[in-house]
Amino acid sequence: MILQQWWLILAVECIFICISGQSFPQKRQCAFQVTPQNNKYTTAGIVNGPVQLCENTQCCVGYFLIIDGQPEVDLLACDMAEKSCPDATCKAQTRYNSRLIKCVCNTDLCNSNITWTPESQELRATYSYSVESMKAAVIILTGTLLVLCFLLIVAAKWRTITKEKKENPPSLDDYSVSRLCSCQTTKTSEIDIADIELQQIVGLGHFATVWQGKYQGSMVAVKVFPARWKQIFTAEKEVYELPLMKHAGIVNFLGSGRKPDGDSWHIVLQFAECGSLHYYLCNHTTNWMFSLKLCQSLSQGISYLHSDLHRHDVHKPPVAHRDFSSSNVLVRADGTCALCDFGCSTILRFCSGQGRWQSHATNMEGHAQLGTLRYMPPEILEGSVNLRNSWCLMQGDIYALALLLWEIWMRCSDLFEGDIAPQHLLPYESELGANVTLESLVNYVFHMDKRPSIPKHWELLPQGSVLQELLTDCWDCDPDARLTAQCVVDRLMSLQSCCST
Numbered sequence: 237m238i239l240q241q242w243w244l245i246l247a248v249e250c251i252f253i254c255i256s257g258q259s260f261p262q263k264r265q266c267a268f269q270v271t272p273q274n275n276k277y278t279t280a281g282i283v284n285g286p287v288q289l290c291e292n293t294q295c296c297v298g299y300f301l302i303i304d305g306q307p308e309v310d311l312l313a314c315d316m317a318e319k320s321c322p323d324a325t326c327k328a329q330t331r332y333n334s335r336l337i338k339c340v341c342n343t344d345l346c347n348s349n350i351t352w353t354p355e356s357q358e359l360r361a362t363y364s365y366s367v368e369s370m371k372a373a374v375i376i377l378t379g380t381l382l383v384l385c386f387l388l389i390v391a392a393k394w395r396t397i398t399k400e401k402k403e404n405p406p407s408l409d410d411y412s413v414s415r416l417c418s419c420q421t422t423k424t425s426e427i428d429i430a431d432i433e434l435q436q437i438v439g440l441g442h443f444a445t446v447w448q449g450k451y452q453g454s455m456v457a458v459k460v461f462p463a464r465w466k467q468i469f470t471a472e473k474e475v476y477e478l479p480l481m482k483h484a485g486i487v488n489f490l491g492s493g494r495k496p497d498g499d500s501w502h503i504v505l506q507f508a509e510c511g512s513l514h515y516y517l518c519n520h521t522t523n524w525m526f527s528l529k530l531c532q533s534l535s536q537g538i539s540y541l542h543s544d545l546h547r548h549d550v551h552k553p554p555v556a557h558r559d560f561s562s563s564n565v566l567v568r569a570d571g572t573c574a575l576c577d578f579g580c581s582t583i584l585r586f587c588s589g590q591g592r593w594q595s596h597a598t599n600m601e602g603h604a605q606l607g608t609l610r611y612m613p614p615e616i617l618e619g620s621v622n623l624r625n626s627w628c629l630m631q632g633d634i635y636a637l638a639l640l641l642w643e644i645w646m647r648c649s650d651l652f653e654g655d656i657a658p659q660h661l662l663p664y665e666s667e668l669g670a671n672v673t674l675e676s677l678v679n680y681v682f683h684m685d686k687r688p689s690i691p692k693h694w695e696l697l698p699q700g701s702v703l704q705e706l707l708t709d710c711w712d713c714d715p716d717a718r719l720t721a722q723c724v725v726d727r728l729m730s731l732q733s734c735c736s737t
């Protein structure tokens with residue numbers, strides 16, 4: 237009897253091993269070496285000394301620091317999730333800056349040795365994979381992972397739905413950047429620059445100088461681009477000139493013009509009396525209701541920017557901001573926020589002839605990594621995202637929105653004991669300093685999955701848990717798990733009704 241049972245167990249085990257051997261490929265083994273700062277990768281598989289057996293991927297990853305002209309290991313491990321890794325050997329693919337390089341590859345222990353020459357430092361810095369890698373990845377993925385991709389999309393969508401996304405966002409899958417579709421409609425709004433009186437400089441950006449000025453008897457802001465930044469001027473003007481772009485959450489565009497000698501290009505805007513949100517928060521604390529007003533108008537602005545609107549025969553396509561920071565939000569005298577600076581933005585257009593969304597960014601090709609480093613989401617910092625995927629650009633804006641909400645609430649006296657809010661700090665300023673580097677952000681935000689710290693005592697406040705949940709749902713490391721901007725608007729609305737003080 238006992239012998240019979242033993243045979244039965246052995247037979248079942250045999251069948252199981254046979255089935256599992258046929259159904260699943262052998263697990264990938266990768267060289268393993270981490271530091272306490274990036275030990276997140278320990279969870280990517282079973283570690284056995286210098287080797288890791290991957291749980292979820294066939295890809296090994298290696299990060300190397302260039303020290304004295306030689307690559308030195310920073311991290312070796314299995315990749316955290318299944319991604320494209322068409323190369324059998326570890327070739328330097330992405331150069332984050334002059335010091336940090338990365339490879340991903342698909343054979344056992346392939347990440348232990350990187351193929352790198354000083355010439356490969358000439359690689360153009362980009363957060364997307366090279367064209368060859370992309371082509372190979374597409375072929376492999378199309379052939380072997382079609383079903384898996386479908387299941388992943390369904391799972392991601394399901395997760396998105398369960399996050400109470402009340403808005404029904406447009407389906408923006410992975411589309412390539414293209415020329416403008418024929419369905420584009422823009423209006424021009426030329427202004428004679430001679431009619432503007434420039435009075436004083438109120439802002440100095442990377443690309444333009446912003447003046448306070450007078451136009452037709454009203455106070456205006458004039459953004460002056462030198463001729464060499466014409467491309468950025470054109471990109472920004474194009475966003476402002478989209479149909480239905482007038483909204484309380486977006487700074488009012490009055491027109492644009494060019495100096496007769498052609499050496500500068502001008503964008504004329506409504507003047508925001510309190511300057512940038514960053515400037516405002518450095519100089520003012522707020523009470524709860526005022527901070528909520530800032531947050532609501534801010535999220536309404538980004539929600540409107542992301543929206544796909546049809547009114548009568550007019551269409552406003554969704555726009556991803558892509559450089560959302562407290563310096564690119566203005567504060568009006570009435571305490572409402574208005575978005576500005578669309579020089580890095582991407583317009584998404586739906587072309588009925590092609591039956592799909594296309595993204596359009598005038599300046600995208602030359603400035604793949606545009607945006608303010610500190611506000612870049614982990615997936616863009618790490619380089620695992622395809623920047624041509626329009627939907628992930630919106631999700632990047634939501635990550636930055638969370639950082640802005642955090643900045644605003646950290647200056648709200650009602651959220652601190654004795655009504656004393658700490659001095660204004662930029663996100664990650666207390667942890668990484670005033671001048672962050674890409675390397676330190678990749679480590680802290682991506683590898684360590686850290687975010688700006690939320691004061692412990694907020695848990696005890698009536699609104700504390702909602703604030704905390706809202707922030708964590710917006711800066712989630714998984715872009716698909718983040719809320720939509722409209723959902724943020726709704727959550728803030730419910731905060732107003734439940735926690736008015």
Ligand SMILES: Nc1ncnc2c1ncn2[C@@H]1O[C@H](COP(=O)(O)OP(=O)(O)OP(=O)(O)O)[C@@H](O)[C@H]1O
Nearest residue numbers: 439441442443444446457505506507508512563577
């Ligand atoms: N309409 C406005 N009213 C008042 N101040 C403004 C206005 N527009 C811009 N500014 C000020 O000018 C600064 C720079 O503006 P903006 O971000 O548009 O320029 P930029 O050159 O594109 O900057 P960046 O370095 O972010 O790319 C803002 O942070 C703000 O202080």
